[in-house]
Amino acid sequence: MILRHSLTMAVLAMSCAPALAGPPSFVDRRDALPVSHVYDGGWEHFVGGGVAVFDCNDDGFPELFAAGGENPARLFLNATTAAGGDLRFTEGEVPALTGVTGAYPLDLDSDGLLDLAVLRAGPNVFLKGQGDCRFTDATADWGLVSGDRWSTAFSATWEPGADWPTLAVGNYVDRDDPEGPFGACDDSMLYRPVGRGYGPDAPLSPGYCTLSILFSDWFRRGRADLWLSNDRHYYLRGGQEQMYRPEEGRFLDAGDGWEDVSIWGMGIAARDLTGDGRPEVMLTSMGDQLLQFATSEGYRRAPYATGATAHRPFTGDDGRPSTGWHAAFGDVDNDGLSDIFIAKGNVDQMPDLAMRDPNNLLMGQPDGTFAETAGLAGIATTDRSRGAALADLNRDGLADLVVINRRAPMELWQNTTEGAGNWVAVDLQHEGANTRAVGAWVELRDASGIRTQEVTVGGGHAGGSAVPLHFGLGTADSAEVRVTWPDGTVTDWRTVQVNGTVTVRR
Numbered sequence: 001m002i003l004r005h006s007l008t009m010a011v012l013a014m015s016c017a018p019a020l021a022g023p024p025s026f027v028d029r030r031d032a033l034p035v036s037h038v039y040d041g042g043w044e045h046f047v048g049g050g051v052a053v054f055d056c057n058d059d060g061f062p063e064l065f066a067a068g069g070e071n072p073a074r075l076f077l078n079a080t081t082a083a084g085g086d087l088r089f090t091e092g093e094v095p096a097l098t099g100v101t102g103a104y105p106l107d108l109d110s111d112g113l114l115d116l117a118v119l120r121a122g123p124n125v126f127l128k129g130q131g132d133c134r135f136t137d138a139t140a141d142w143g144l145v146s147g148d149r150w151s152t153a154f155s156a157t158w159e160p161g162a163d164w165p166t167l168a169v170g171n172y173v174d175r176d177d178p179e180g181p182f183g184a185c186d187d188s189m190l191y192r193p194v195g196r197g198y199g200p201d202a203p204l205s206p207g208y209c210t211l212s213i214l215f216s217d218w219f220r221r222g223r224a225d226l227w228l229s230n231d232r233h234y235y236l237r238g239g240q241e242q243m244y245r246p247e248e249g250r251f252l253d254a255g256d257g258w259e260d261v262s263i264w265g266m267g268i269a270a271r272d273l274t275g276d277g278r279p280e281v282m283l284t285s286m287g288d289q290l291l292q293f294a295t296s297e298g299y300r301r302a303p304y305a306t307g308a309t310a311h312r313p314f315t316g317d318d319g320r321p322s323t324g325w326h327a328a329f330g331d332v333d334n335d336g337l338s339d340i341f342i343a344k345g346n347v348d349q350m351p352d353l354a355m356r357d358p359n360n361l362l363m364g365q366p367d368g369t370f371a372e373t374a375g376l377a378g379i380a381t382t383d384r385s386r387g388a389a390l391a392d393l394n395r396d397g398l399a400d401l402v403v404i405n406r407r408a409p410m411e412l413w414q415n416t417t418e419g420a421g422n423w424v425a426v427d428l429q430h431e432g433a434n435t436r437a438v439g440a441w442v443e444l445r446d447a448s449g450i451r452t453q454e455v456t457v458g459g460g461h462a463g464g465s466a467v468p469l470h471f472g473l474g475t476a477d478s479a480e481v482r483v484t485w486p487d488g489t490v491t492d493w494r495t496v497q498v499n500g501t502v503t504v505r506r
Contacts (some may be wrong), residue, residue, distance in 0.1 A: 022333070022417060022418040022419035022420070023373060023376040023377065023417075024332045024333055024339075024361060024363060024373050024376065024377040024415075024417050025376075025377055025378065025415070025416045025417050025418065026377050026378050026379050026400075026401060026413040026414060026415055026416060026417075027378075027413065027414045027416050028378070028411070028412075028413060029086070029087045029412045029413060029414045030409060030410070030411060030412050032086065032087040032088045032089055032412055032414075033076060033089050033410065033412055034076070034089060034090055034091045035074070035091060036409045036410070037066050037068065037071075037074050037076075037409065037410040038068070038071060038405070038407065038408060038409055038410070039066070039067055039068055039069045039071070039386060039387075039404050039405065039406050039407075039410075040068070040069050040070050040071050040406070040407055041069035041070035041071075041121075042070070043348075044069075044099075044121040044150060044175070045069035045070065045101065045121065045406070046347050046348055046406070047101070047152055047172060047211060047231075047266070047347075047386075047462075048067060048069065048100075048101025048102050048119070048121075048152055048386065048387075048461075048462045049067055049069065049101070049102070049325075049386030049387045049404045049405070049406055049461075049462060050067050050101065050102025050103060050104075050119075050326070050386070050387035050404065050460065050461060050462025050463025050464075051064055051065065051066050051067065051102075051103075051387045051388065051389050051402050051404050051410075051463040052064070052065040052102075052103040052104055052105045052116060052463050052464060052465070052466075053105070053389045053391045053393075053402065053463075053464075053465040053466070053467060054105035054114050054465065054466040054467065055078075055114070055466075055467070056113075056114055056129060056132075056133040057077075057131075057132050057133045059078075060395055060501075061078035061079075061080050061393065061394065061395060062078055062391055062392075062393055062465075062467055063075060063076060063077050063078050063092070063133060064076040064078075064089065064389075064402060065094070065103050065105075065116060066404055066410055067100040067101055067102050067103060067119075067387065067404065067462060067463070068098065068100055069098075069099070069100070069101070069406075070098060070099070071098065072096060072097065072098055073094065073097045073098070073100040073103070073118070074091060074094075075091065075092035075093070075094045075133065076089040076090070076091060076092065077089060077090045077091070077092040077133055078393060080393065080394045080395075083394065083395040083396055084394060084395065084396035085394055086394075086414065087393055087394055087400065087412060087414050089412075092133050093134070094127065094135055095125070095127065095135065095136075095137055097118060097120070097125060099120040099121045099122040100118055100119065100120050101119045101120060101121060101150075101151065101152055101462050102118075102119045102152065102153075102154070102387060102461075102462025102463045103116050103117065103118045103119065103462075103463060104116070104117045104119075104154045104155075104156075104457055104458065104463065104464045105117075105457075105464065105465070105466040106156055106165070106436065106438070106457045106466060107129075107434075107435045107436050108126065108128075108142070108156075108164070108165060109128065109138075109142070109164070109196070110163065110164070110432065110433045110434060110435050111129075111435075112435050113128075113129035113130065113131055114129050114466055115127060115128050115129045115135075115138070116129070116135065117154050117156075117167070119151040119152060119153070119154055119169070119462060120151060121150045121151075121175075122148055122149075123139075123145065123146050123147065123148060123149075124139070124144070124146045124149075124151050124169065125137060125139050126138050126139045126142055126144050128141075128142075141197070142196075142197045142198060143194070143197035143198040143199065144167075144191065144197075144198050146169070146189070146201070148176075149171045149174075149186060150171060150172045150173060150174075150175055150186065151169050151170065151171050151172070152170055152171070152172045152210065152211050152212075152462055153168075153169070153170025153188070153210050153211060153212050153213040153228075153229075153458070153462070154167070154168070154169055154170065154213065154457075154458055154464075155167075155168045155170075155213045155214050155215045155226060155456075155457055155458025155459065156168070156215065156438065156457040156458065157215035157224040157226075157246075157438060157439060157457075158433065158434040158438055158439060158486060159192075159223075159246065159247070160223075160487070162193055162433070163193065163196075163432075163433040164193030164196070164197075164198075164433070165193070165434070165438070165457075166190065166191065166192050166193070166215075166246060167190070167191040167198070168188065168189070168190050168191075168204070168213050168215065168226050168244075168458075169188060169189045169191070169201075170188045170210035170211065170212065170213045170228060171186040171187060171188050171189065171207060171210065172185075172186060172209050172210065172211065172231070172234075173185060173186060173209055173234050174186040180234075181234055182234055182236055183234070183235065183236050184234065185206075185207045185208050185209040185210075185230075185234055185235045185239070186207050186209075187203040187204055187205045187206070187207035188203070188204040188207050188210050188213070188228060189201040189202065189203060189204065190202045190203075190204055190244075190246070204226075204228070204242075204244055206239075208228070208230035208231075208232075208235040208239035208240065208242065209230050209231040209232075209233070209234040209235050209239070210228045210229065210230050210231075210265075211229060211230070211231050211265055211266045211267070211461065212228075212229040212265065212266060212267045212268040212284075212458075212459060212460065212461055212462075213226055213227065213228050213229070213268070213458055213459070214226070214227050214268045214270060214456060214458040214459035215439075215456065215457070215458055216270050216279055216454060216456055217439065217441075217454065218243070218270075218278070218279065218281075218294070218299075219278070220277055220278050222488055223245075223246075223247060224246070224439060225243050225244065225245050225246070225252070226243065226244040226245075226246065227241070227242070227243055227268060227281065228241065228242040228243070228244065229241055229263075229265030229266065229267070229268050229283055230242065230263075230265045231264050231265055231266065232262050232263060232264055232265075233264055233286075239262060240260045240261060240262050241260075241261045241262070241263065241265060241283070243256075243258055256298075257297055257298030258298060259298055259299065259300070261290070263283060263285040263286075263288075263290060264285045264286040264287070264323075265283055265284075265285060266284045266285060266286075266323075266324060266325050266461055267282075267283070267284035267324065267325055267326045267327045267343075267459070267460055267461035268281060268282070268283060268327070268458075268459040268460065269281070269282040269327040269328055269329050269340070269459055269460065270282075270329075270454070270456070270459060271329035271338050271453065272451070272452045272453070273293070273338055274293065274294070275449060275450060275451070275452075276294065277441075277452050278294035279294065279454060280292060280293050280294055280302075281294075281299060282308065282327045282329070282340060282342075283327075284324030284325055284326070284327045284342060284461070285324055286321060286322075286323045286324070286353060287311050287321040287322065288309050288311045289308060289309055289310045289311065289322075289324045289327070289342060290309075291306060291308040291309075305369065306368070306369055306370065307362065307365075307369045307370040307371060307372075308340060308362055308370050310322060310324065310342055310344075310360045310362065310372075312354065313344075313354050313356060313357050313358055314358065314360070314372045314374070314375070314380075315358055315375055315380060316356050316358065316382070317356075318354045318355060318356040318357070319354075320352060320353050320354040320355075321352070321353050321354060322344050322353070322354055322357050323344060323345060323346055323347060323350075323353050323354070323357060324342050324343070324344055325342075325343045325344065325345065325385060325386050325387070325388075325461045326341075326342070326343040326385075326386065326387050326388040326389075326460050326461035326462075326463070327340060327341070327342050327343075327460070327461075328340070328341045328388060328389065328390045328460065329390075330390035330399045330470065331364075331399065331423075331470065331471070331472030332361065332363065332377075332390070332398075332399055332415065332417060333363070333417050333419075333420045333421065333472070334397065334398070334420045334421035334422060334423045334472030334473065334474070335364075335420075335421050335472055335474045336421065336446075336448050336451070336471075336472045336473055336474040336476070337363075337364030337365070337366070337472070338364050339361065339362060339363045339364050339370075340360070340361075340362040340364075340370060341359070341360065341361055341362075341388060341390055341401065342359060342360040342362070343359050343385035343386060343387065343388040343403055343404075343461070344357040344358060344359050344360065344385055345357055345382075345383060345384030345385040345386065345405070345406065346384055347384075348384075348406075356382040357382060358374060358375070358380035358381065358382050359374055359379060359380060359381060359385055359388075359403065360372060360374050361373050361374040361377050361379060378413075379401060379411075379413055381403070381405075381411060383405040383406075383407075383408035383411075384405055384406040384407060384408065385403050385404070385405050385406075385411075386404050386405065386406055386461060386462070387403075387404040387460065387461050387462050387463040388401065388402060388403045388404065388460075388461075388463075389401070389402045389460075389463065389464075389465055391465050391467050392425070392467070392470060393414075394414070395501075396415075397420070397423040397425070397470075397499060398415035398416075398417060398420055399415055399470065400412075400413060400414050400415050401413040401415070404463075420472075421472050421473055421474040421475060421476075422472075422473040422474070422475070422476060422477060422498045422499055423470065423471060423472050423473055423498065423499060424444060424470075424471050424473060424479050424481070424496055424497075424498055424499075424500070424501075424502060425468035425469065425470050425471070425500070425501040425502070426442050426444070426468055426469045426471070426481055426483075426496075426501070426502055426504060427468040427469075427501055427502070427503045427504070428440055428442070428455060428469075428483065428503075428504050428505075428506075429503060429504070429505045429506065430485070430486075430505075430506045431505070431506055434486060436455065436466060437455050437483075437485060437486060437506065438455050438456065438457055438486065439454070439455065439456075439486035440454070440455045440483055440484060440485050440486050441453070441454050441455075441483070441484040442454075442455070442469050442481060442482075442483055442484075442504075443481065443482045443483075443484075444471045444479055444480070444481055445479065445480045445481075445482070445493065446473055446476040446478065446479040446480075447476045447478075448474060448476065451471060453469045453471070455469065468501050473498060476498070477498060478495065478498065479495070479496055479498060480493040480494060480495050480496065481493070481494055481496050481502065481504065482494070483504050485506055491504070
C-alpha cells in the first residue's frame with residue numbers, strides 16, 4: 001500500500017495543467033485512402049499488422065506504410081493540401097512485398113533519408129530511402145539477410161561511438177519446430193554493425209515468443225537497454241518479460257531489481273508520467289493491460305484505481321476479457337496530460353475472450369488517473385484491431401489516429417477536438433551518424449512544470465513512427481525546450497514559439 005500511495009502521489013504532482021472544454025472528437029476519414037486496405041492471412045498473421053508513420057518527401061505531412069499479411073503491403077502518400085485541411089492520401093510505389101507483419105522507419109545509414117525495416121513471416125527486408133518516397137531493397141548490401149523466421153518486433157539504438165545502429169529483431173514461434181507451436185518459441189536476434197553494414201546475427205536466448213521490443217534508457221544511466229515483451233500463450237511456463245543489457249550481453253534479473261512478470265505480452269509504449277525523467281511503460285496483454293511505474297526499486301505495477309487496466313470491453317454486452325495489441329501515448333486534446341490509445345481485438349476465434357472488443361482511448365485526468373472516452377470520441381470500433389499510430393497527419397497540432405485491422409479495412413481518423421490547448425512539436429536533427437538523434441531526451445518547461453520525452457525506434461505492436469515529439473501545453477502560451485543529446489551533451493534552455501514545430505540541430 002505504501003508503494004501504491006507513493007506512485008499515485010507522484011502522478012498527482014505532475015497533474016496541474018488546467019482542464020479544457022470539450023471531449024475528444026474524431027471524424028472517420030477512411031474515404032481519404034485511395035483503396036480499402038486489409039491485413040489478412042492465416043495463423044502466421046493472427047499477430048502483427050503494424051503501420052509505420054514517417055515523412056519520406058520532407059513536406060511535413062507524414063506518410064503511412066501499412067502491413068498487409070497475405071495481401072501486399074502498401075505505401076500511402078500524404079496528399080493533404082494545407083495545414084489543418086481534410087486528410088487525403090494517394091498510393092505510392094514500394095517493392096512488392098507480401099507476408100509483411102510490420103515496419104519501422106529510421107535513418108539506418110545516416111544519409112538524411114528515412115529507411116524502412118520491414119518485418120515478415122519470412123525473410124525480413126530493409127528498404128533504403130532514395131528521397132521523394134522512393135525505396136530500393138538494401139537487405140543484402142547491408143548484410144541483413146535473415147533466415148525464414150516469423151518476425152514481429154523491432155527496435156534500434158546507436159551504441160556509443162557507433163556510426164550505424166545496433167538492431168534488435170523480435171521473433172515469435174519457430175514455425176519449423178515439429179513439436180510446436182506450443183513451447184516452440186524462437187530466439188530473437190541482435191545485429192551489430194561492422195563497417196558500413198552488419199555482421200552475423202547473435203541470438204537473444206532464451207526466446208519467449210516476443211511480440212514487442214523497445215530500446216530505451218529505462219534507468220537514465222546514459223545507455224539503452226532492451227525490453228522484450230513476450231507472449232506466454234506459447235512459452236507456457238518458465239518464461240517472462242525480459243530486459244537485455246547490450247554492453248554486458250545479459251538479461252537483467254532479480255539482483256538488478258528486475259521483477260519476473262509473465263503476461264500475454266503484445267505491445268509496449270513508454271512515456272514519463274511522473275516527472276522524474278524516467279519512462280513509465282504500458283504493456284498490452286490478454287485481460288489486464290499492465291501500466292508500470294519506474295521506481296528506485298525497479299518497475300512496479302500501477303494501482304488498479306489508476307484506470308489503465310482496460311481489462312474488459314467498456315461498452316456492449318460482451319463481458320469476456322479484452323485482448324490488447326498496440327498501445328500509444330499522446331496528448332489528444334493538448335491539455336498537457338498524457339493519454340493512452342489501445343488497439344483491441346480477438347486473436348481470431350478465442351472463445352474465452354471478447355469478440356466485440358472496442359478500442360480504448362484513456363484520457364489523462366488532473367488527479368493522475370485515466371478515463372475511458374473512446375465512445376465519446378467516436379472511435380470505439382470493434383473489428384479485430386492490431387497495429388495503430390497517434391500522429392499529427394495534417395499539421396494542425398492535433399494527433400490523428402490510424403488503426404490496422406485483421407480481416408477488416410484499415411481505419412483513418414481525423415482529430416477534430418474542440419477547444420484543444422496550445423502545443424509544441426520538437427524535431428531533432430543530428431549531424432553525422434544518427435541523424436534523427438535516437439536516444440536523445442527532450443525536456444519542455446512551461447507554467448505547469450517540466451515534461452520529458454525520448455526519441456526511440458521500436459515498441460508498439462509491429463509498427464512505429466518517426467515524427468517530431470509532440471507536447472500539449474494546455475493554456476500555456478510560452479514554453480522552453482532543452483535537449484540531452486545521445487552522447488549526454490545538454491543544451492541550454494531556449495524559448496520556442498508555441499503552436500508550431502521547432503527544429504533543434506546538433
